[in-house]
Amino acid sequence: xSSPVAEQPARGIPPVAxxxxxxxxxxxxxxxxxxxxxHDRVAPCNQGCPVGIDxxxxxxxxxxxxVDDARALLLAxxxxxxxTGRVCHHPCESACNRRALDGAVAIHAVERMLGDLxxxxxxxxxxxxxxxxxxxxxGSGPAGLACAYHLARFGYAVTVFEAAEQxxxxxxxxxxxxxxxxxxLDRDIDRIVAQGVRIRCxxxxxxxxxxxxxxxxxxxxxxxxxxxxxxxxxxxxEHLPGVRPGLAFLRDVNAGARPALGxxxxxxxxxxxxxxxxxxxxxxxxAVTVAYRRTRDEMPAIxxxxxxxxxxxxxxxxxxxxxxxxxxxGCVSGVVCERMTLGEPDGSGRRRPVPTGELFTIxxxxxxxxxxxxxxxxxxxxxxxxxxxxxxxxxxxxxxxxPFFAGGDVTTLERTVAxxxxxxxxxxxxxxRHLRALTGEPRLDVNAERTRYGVGxxxxxxxxxxxxxxxxxxxxxxxxxxxxxxxxFARAARHDDAHLAPDxxxxxxxxxxxxxxxxAEAMHEATRCLNCGVCTECDVCLIFCPDAAIxxxxxxxxxxxxxYCKGCGVCAAECPRGAITMTQDRP
Amino acid sequence: MKKVMIxxxxxxxxxxxxxxxxxxxxxxxxxxxxxxxxxxxxADGTLPARFIKVESEHSAMAACIGASAxxxxxxxxxxxxxxxxxxxxLHWAAGARHPIVMADVNRALGPGxxxxxxxxxxxxxxxxxxxxLYCETNQEVLDTxxxxxxxxxxxxxxxxxxxDGFYLSHTAEPVDIPDQELVDRFLPSRAAPxxxxxxxxxxxxALVRPDSYMEMRWLQQxxxxxxxxxxxAIEVDWQRMFGRRYGAVESYRAExxxxxxxxxxxxxxxxxxxxxxxxxxxxxxxxxxxxxxxxFPTAQLRAALAGVPRVAVLDRNIxxxxxxxxxxxxxxxxxxxxxxxxxxxxGFVLGLGGRDITPAVIDDVIARARQGAPSGREDIWVGVxx
Numbered sequence: 001x002s003s004p005v006a007e008q009p010a011r012g013i014p015p016v017a018x019x020x021x022x023x024x025x026x027x028x029x030x031x032x033x034x035x036x037x038x039h040d041r042v043a044p045c046n047q048g049c050p051v052g053i054d055x056x057x058x059x060x061x062x063x064x065x066x067v068d069d070a071r072a073l074l075l076a077x078x079x080x081x082x083x084t085g086r087v088c089h090h091p092c093e094s095a096c097n098r099r100a101l102d103g104a105v106a107i108h109a110v111e112r113m114l115g116d117l118x119x120x121x122x123x124x125x126x127x128x129x130x131x132x133x134x135x136x137x138x139g140s141g142p143a144g145l146a147c148a149y150h151l152a153r154f155g156y157a158v159t160v161f162e163a164a165e166q167x168x169x170x171x172x173x174x175x176x177x178x179x180x181x182x183x184x185l186d187r188d189i190d191r192i193v194a195q196g197v198r199i200r201c202x203x204x205x206x207x208x209x210x211x212x213x214x215x216x217x218x219x220x221x222x223x224x225x226x227x228x229x230x231x232x233x234x235x236x237x238e239h240l241p242g243v244r245p246g247l248a249f250l251r252d253v254n255a256g257a258r259p260a261l262g263x264x265x266x267x268x269x270x271x272x273x274x275x276x277x278x279x280x281x282x283x284x285x286x287a288v289t290v291a292y293r294r295t296r297d298e299m300p301a302i303x304x305x306x307x308x309x310x311x312x313x314x315x316x317x318x319x320x321x322x323x324x325x326x327x328x329x330g331c332v333s334g335v336v337c338e339r340m341t342l343g344e345p346d347g348s349g350r351r352r353p354v355p356t357g358e359l360f361t362i363x364x365x366x367x368x369x370x371x372x373x374x375x376x377x378x379x380x381x382x383x384x385x386x387x388x389x390x391x392x393x394x395x396x397x398x399x400x401x402x403p404f405f406a407g408g409d410v411t412t413l414e415r416t417v418a419x420x421x422x423x424x425x426x427x428x429x430x431x432x433r434h435l436r437a438l439t440g441e442p443r444l445d446v447n448a449e450r451t452r453y454g455v456g457x458x459x460x461x462x463x464x465x466x467x468x469x470x471x472x473x474x475x476x477x478x479x480x481x482x483x484x485x486x487x488x489f490a491r492a493a494r495h496d497d498a499h500l501a502p503d504x505x506x507x508x509x510x511x512x513x514x515x516x517x518x519x520a521e522a523m524h525e526a527t528r529c530l531n532c533g534v535c536t537e538c539d540v541c542l543i544f545c546p547d548a549a550i551x552x553x554x555x556x557x558x559x560x561x562x563x564y565c566k567g568c569g570v571c572a573a574e575c576p577r578g579a580i581t582m583t584q585d586r587p
Numbered sequence: 588m589k590k591v592m593i594x595x596x597x598x599x600x601x602x603x604x605x606x607x608x609x610x611x612x613x614x615x616x617x618x619x620x621x622x623x624x625x626x627x628x629x630a631d632g633t634l635p636a637r638f639i640k641v642e643s644e645h646s647a648m649a650a651c652i653g654a655s656a657x658x659x660x661x662x663x664x665x666x667x668x669x670x671x672x673x674x675x676x677l678h679w680a681a682g683a684r685h686p687i688v689m690a691d692v693n694r695a696l697g698p699g700x701x702x703x704x705x706x707x708x709x710x711x712x713x714x715x716x717x718x719x720l721y722c723e724t725n726q727e728v729l730d731t732x733x734x735x736x737x738x739x740x741x742x743x744x745x746x747x748x749x750x751d752g753f754y755l756s757h758t759a760e761p762v763d764i765p766d767q768e769l770v771d772r773f774l775p776s777r778a779a780p781x782x783x784x785x786x787x788x789x790x791x792x793a794l795v796r797p798d799s800y801m802e803m804r805w806l807q808q809x810x811x812x813x814x815x816x817x818x819x820a821i822e823v824d825w826q827r828m829f830g831r832r833y834g835a836v837e838s839y840r841a842e843x844x845x846x847x848x849x850x851x852x853x854x855x856x857x858x859x860x861x862x863x864x865x866x867x868x869x870x871x872x873x874x875x876x877x878x879x880x881x882x883f884p885t886a887q888l889r890a891a892l893a894g895v896p897r898v899a900v901l902d903r904n905i906x907x908x909x910x911x912x913x914x915x916x917x918x919x920x921x922x923x924x925x926x927x928x929x930x931x932x933x934g935f936v937l938g939l940g941g942r943d944i945t946p947a948v949i950d951d952v953i954a955r956a957r958q959g960a961p962s963g964r965e966d967i968w969v970g971v972x973x
Contacts, residue, residue, distance in 0.1 A: 013799050015743065015806050016684045018781055019790035548785045 024564075028547065032567025034582045036560055038541075039473035041533030041578060042454040045107060047478045048095035050418040051084065051146075052425060052457030053077040055092055055107055057469045059529035060536060062110065070526075071114045073468065076125050076461045078111075078421060079149040079195075080142060080188040083171060085112025086180050086514070088418045089302045097481045097532050103494035106517065106525045113522035115188065124195065125466050128155035133219035133435050136161065138205045141169020142417050143408025144224030145192050146424025147397075147431075150460050151222075152195040154432045159218070160197060163204035169226050170409070171417070173251050174273065176280050177510040208381035215382070219438075220403040220431045223391065224424060227375040227409035233268070237325030238369075242332035246277040246370035253280050253510075261286045262365020266335050267314075268292075268322050269370035270299035275306060277368040278314045283509055288314045289362055293321040293340050298350040308513065311502045317362065321353060325367060334361045375410040387412060396430025396446050396458075397423060405430050422457040429463050449476035472535055472557050472579075479533035483578030488540060492528050495521045535579040541571035588764045594755035597725040597762050598664060598690040598748075599624035601732025603634045604770045605688075608659040608777075611639035611650035615669040616702050617752040618692040622664060644669040648676035648687075655685035656791060658782035660736060663687065666752065667694035667708045674712065677745075681716025681807070683792055686739030686746070686777070689717075690732065693852065693903075694752040695940040703941020704752035706852070706904040710880070710912045716807060718746040718814055719881040721851040725750075725760040727833055730825060733770060737821050740777050742810045753941070754853040765829050773828055811882045818879065833878055836887040840866055841873035846956060847892060847930075848874040849900040849917060854944050858901070861949045872953065877913060885920040892921060898930045899956035901949075902966065903938040910966035911936045933959045934966030942970065 043056035054073055061070035074081050085108050096104035135151050137144045140162040148158040166172055167189050171180060193199060205211060205225075214221050230245030232238065246267065252259055265281040267274050270292035278288045290309070292299060295318045299306055310316065320337040327333060337360055340353035375390040385392055385400035390412040397405040407423030409415045429446060437443045450465075451458045454476060461467050498515035499505070505513040517525065535557055542550045542558060547566055553559040560571075572580040592600070598621045602610070610629070612622045628634035639654070641647045644665050655661040665673060670691050680687050691709045695701040709719060718738065722728045728750050735746040750756055783791070795803065818835055826832040840862050841847055850858050855876045865872045875891045875898075877884065892898055902911025909915060914934030921929050933956040938944040948969060955967060 013802050014781070015803065015810075016682075016781060017792050017795045017799075017803065019793065021789075023788045023790050548788065551785075 027563045028566050029549075029561070029563040032565060034567045034569065034584055035562065035565060036567075036569070036571050036580050037473075037583045037585070038535070038558060038560055038580050039475045040471040040535060041475050041483075042456075042478045043532040043534065044095035044097055044454075044478050044480070045092035045105075045532075047454030047456035048091045049453075050091065050414070050416065050422040050457055051078045052422055052453065052459050054453065054459065054461070054469065056529065056531055056534055058114070059105070059110065059526045060531055060534065062523060062526035063529065063531075063536075067114075067117070069468075071117060072125065074111065074114050075191070077425070077459060079146055079192050080421060081111045081115030082184045082188050083115070083142070083180060084418055084421065085109065085115045085516070086184070087171075087175055089416055091418070097479070097484055098528060098530055100481045101486055101489060101530075102491050105528045106494055106497070106522075109495065109497055109517040110522045110525050112516050113519055116184070124153050125461060125464070125468065126153040126155075127464055127466055128153065131155040131435070133157075134159065134217070135220045135222065135431055136214045136218040137222040137224060138214070139169055139224035139226055139408070139410070140167035140199055140201075141224060141226050141408055141420060142171060143226075143420035143424040143427070144169065144222065145189065145197075146421040147222045147224060147405075147407055147428045148197040148424075149192045149195055150425050150428035151431060152197050153460070154428065154464075156432075156435075158197050160199040161203045161205050161214075162199060162201045163206075165201055167199045167201060169224075170228075173228075173254055174247060174276065176250065176254060176276050178279065178283065178505070178508070178513045179276070181512050205379075207379040211379060211381050215403070219435055220405060222397070222424070222427045222431065223377070223399070223404055223406040223410055224408045224420075224427075225375070225377065225410045227373040227390070227415065229374040229376050230369065231372045231374055233322060233369055233371060235322060235324050237327060237332065240325055240327055240332040241330065242365060243325055243367040243369065246273050246368040247373060249368050250276055250280060253284075258284060263287060264289070264364050265366045265368065266291055266362050266364040267368045267370060268335070269372075270294065270301060271370060271372065272301045272305060273373070274370035275301045275309050277370050278309045279305075279312060281366075281368065282309075282312050282314060282506060286366070289317055289364075290314055291317045291320040291322060291335060291337055291362060293319065293353040294350065295319060295342065308499070312506055313502065319353065320360075320362070321355065323359065326361065332364060332367055334363045335367055336361050373409070377410070393423075393427075394430075395426065396433060397427030398430050398434070402434060403431075405434075425460055426458055429458055429460070432463075452476070454478040470556060479578040483581075484530060484532060485574055485576050488574070488576035489530060494528070495525050531577050533578050536577070538576060540574050540576060541580060544570050544574040546570060589761050590764055591759050592725060592762050593620065593757055593759045594725045594728050594750045595620035595692070595757070596624050597729040598732055598750070599628065600762070600764055601729040602662045602688075603628055604729075604765060604767060605660065605662075605733045605736045605774055606771070606776070607634070607636050607662040609637050609639065609651070609654035609661045610663065611641055611647045611654065611661075612663045612665065613641055613644045613647045613669060615644075615666045617694060617756045618664050618666040618669070618690070620756070621690060621692070625662075644672040645676055648673040648680060651687045652676060652680050652683065652685055655680070655687050656683070656783045658777060658779035660740075660777045661685070661687045662689070664690040664692070666692040667696055667702075670708045670712060671696070674715070677712055677715035677717060679792070680745045682803075684743035684807070684810075686736070686743055688732065688735045688739055689745070689747045690728075691747050691749050692752045692756045693749050701940045702752065704754060704903070705939045705941065706749070706912075709747060709749050710904050712747070713881055713912075716745070717881065718744055718811075719749065719879070720746065721749045721878055721880060722755065723853060723855045723876065723878075725755060725758075725762045726831065728755060729762055729764070730829070730831055731833070733765070733774060734818075734821050734825055737774050738814065738818055741817055742813055743780065744807075744810050744814070749852065751853045763829075769828050773824060814882050815879070815884060815887065835879035835884045836891055837876040837878065838891050839874045839876065841875060841891065841895075843871055844873040844895055845871045846897045846899060846953065847895050848872070848949070848952070849877060849898055849913060850874055851877045851880070851913060852903065854901050854903060854938065857944060857946060858949055861946045861953070865953070880913070883916055883920065888917060888920050889924060892930055893924055893928045895930045897933065897956055897959075899933045899935060899952055901938075901944070901952060902934060902936050903944070905936050905939060910934050914966055931959070935969050936966050937969035
């Protein structure tokens with residue numbers, strides 16, 4: 001074709017208004033009075049996890065399809081992911097910022113998927129040199145096993161003493177198989193043993209001499225004996241045949257027994273033991289009524305457990321306070337309850353049940369009581385501070401008397417599996433710190449931010465100084481939903497666990513009732529993670545910066561050219577995950 | 588390959604064949620299917636372009652300007668109030684010499700609210716510095732979309748192509764889709780003379796003093812002056828490769844005519860059928876189709892109309908207080924023709940807000956032009972009782 005008309009730089013000027021010189025001479029950064037700070041912050045799930053897992057970190061690795069790395073990061077903090085993926089009350093999900101968008105990430109299901117992956121688990125990160133000290137752990141529940149697991153990787157020779165014939169503590173004795181199949185539990189325990197932990201089963205430590213021998217032979221002792229004594233109601237008829245502690249019933253069932261309960265079973269209590277009793281009794285063919293003295297809202301049991309019990313056919317009678325047990329033919333025949341009403345909140349913040357004087361009877365062939373368990377330390381010969389609710393411990397699990405540390409239900413801490421795993425880790429860190437101090441090393445400040453996610457639980461990786469996640473100028477503040485730019489995220493519905501239908505669940509007996517998520521679903525669930533507070537190099541800031549002052553930094557992340565950043569704040573406003581904040585601080 | 592498609596999809600196909608790299612647009616009836624089709628093409632990967640969603644037409648054009656500044660081939664589409672909302676940015680795009688191509692689906696302006704066609708939306712943007720091309724058929728729409736990029740990028744001028752709302756936008760016709768390889772040969776990728784570069788940052792569009800400012804406007808005008816010659820050259824190439832050309836101005840059966848209709852857009856097709864019937868009846872009537880309105884094709888129109896006794900201009904638009912806009916501009920273009928060469932120009936305002944312009948309406952126009960008063964009197968509103 002004919003020659004195109006060329007741009008004529010005629011008349012000594014360019015055809016458009018373009019500066020002759022580079023605008024780099026104009027250091028517009030001097031205009032700003034606030035400036036962006038680019039740093040990683042703490043996701044609320046991490047702060048909310050009693051175990052101290054870098055949940056956001058492993059979700060991010062899964063998003064990048066780095067499954068082995070994700071599993072390594074998880075196992076670095078939690079020795080029992082297959083267990084917690086099933087039975088944890090997942091406060092991480094309650095804290096999840098995605099709730100404000102379209103439902104919390106199903107963190108428990110992702111954890112379960114990772115925990116269930118066939119073995120070939122990556123080696124546990126450690127930089128510790130072998131230590132000469134030996135440590136004893138008494139009790140092989142989650143607290144004791146977590147303590148042993150972390151101590152082993154810190155370099156110590158650890159021996160766990162377990163009174164029962166098999167390790168697991170309340171996980172094995174208390175939690176029914178339909179929630180936690182025993183092969184799943186065994187695999188998690190095997191992984192702990194593979195770290196070099198020695199578990200001596202059938203060795204009960206309940207005499208003064210046994211405790212004294214331990215204290216003499218080992219440099220430190222972690223007391224993790226749990227709480228196994230069912231609290232008594234102290235009511236007339238409580239000793240009738242047919243009335244028994246729920247925990248004893250569960251122990252029988254979990255050992256394979258199928259006790260005869262009769263047709264009608266009343267479970268007294270509103271906690272997880274009560275729900276376990278109710279669902280186990282349903283599986284034995286009984287009609288189950290749960291009597292609880294407050295209402296649904298005050299029940300301490302995990303929400304899902306209550307819902308499952310209800311779905312499977314348990315009746316709930318709320319505001320019912322047992323007064324006595326009636327007798328017929330020498331056996332229990334019913335529970336006389338007083339109707340309660342809710343009054344002012346008590347010390348736990350829940351509304352207190354107040355008697356109304358109205359009595360009614362619930363017919364029963366068996367009654368299972370589950371109003372809590374007490375911790376006991378039979379034979380403990382040393383002077384140690386304790387209360388009716390257990391042993392007080394400090395932030396690293398130390399009791400009032402070194403070298404005794406403690407964790408789990410035997411302490412005054414929260415009684416959940418996750419809290420026990422976290423307490424065991426804290427005790428391991430406390431023991432490591434204690435023993436290193438004895439050999440002249442400086443006593444590290446465990447409350448320093450470097451050991452924690454927000455004000456959450458301690459991280460064993462951080463204690464070792466081994467955090468594998470590249471963090472940009474980390475700041476230990478937690479990212480709330482208001483710090484996020486939710487407009488940047490596409491809606492994606494949460495995947496729900498594949499629960500068996502109620503009829504099928506009961507027909508399946510004690511086989512697992514919750515199928516969890518498929519691997520593909522769990523992997524997709526990981527992509528729902530908003531990575532609160534942590535830069536994923538999504539380029540949004542780079543795209544939006546009107547001054548082109550943000551560039552990709554060598555080695556990852558971004559660099560902000562402060563000479564040219566005018567402090568407009570667009571990057572901070574647009575960052576999807578709150579990894580940039582505006583500050584008045586000068587660099 | 589021929590496909591039956593509506594005019595809006597012809598636009599989208601044209602943009603796709605031109606391998607646009609950035610699209611930013613906001614939907615508005617009757618343009619919406621253009622945006623929908625393009626977003627589908629972007630989503631399914633057949634058009635590897637970045638589609639930038641925005642909250643308004645003003646932002647759409649601003650995004651196009653930014654994208655074009657980086658050297659990307661950039662496209663948008665709008666209509667009616669959406670186009671008017673872009674007004675400030677239209678000036679900016681032209682002043683910064685961004686070769687953005689836009690399709691405007693001609694639609695009347697409210698109030699009263701009206702979604703049907705007339706040309707007031709685009710004609711009210713005539714002084715923004717955009718080339719304006721009015722299309723008659725869906726094939727012309729597709730072809731013009733591709734050619735517009737060649738024109739725009741060669742001269743660094745933005746180009747707006749128009750299609751009548753519903754008459755073209757929503758009406759399906761067989762359209763030949765040119766072979767992509769041939770189109771690629773016709774239209775290579777864009778080579779921008781200046782572009783944004785973060786490695787060598789410069790200030791664009793900053794303060795310019797009166798001396799330089801006027802020089803820049805002169806250069807813009809010089810580029811506009813080049814359009815007719817270049818459009819003709821582009822169409823020659825297009826015809827050689829694809830067998831079709833349109834012309835900035837097209838004369839149809841105009842030989843020895845005593846009356847020529849001047850039309851634009853789809854009215855042209857209706858008028859062609861009327862002309863054919865009249866010619867068959869022995870009447871010396873033809874038409875001149877004006878495709879290019881900016882720059883105004885003064886020379887071509889003078890050549891086409893000189894010596895014709897009467898001209899009837901069909902204006903589907905109105906400049907309130909004056910008259911039909913094509914008629915105004917045509918009178919001005921013919922003014923200094925010598926006596927005896929200068930036709931009587933009869934202006935007719937019709938078809939506003941989508942009112943149908945049927946063959947009977949055109950018959951009426953012809954009758955009234957033949958008996959009409961000399962040129963210069965106020966335009967006749969067809970179908971409105973005075």
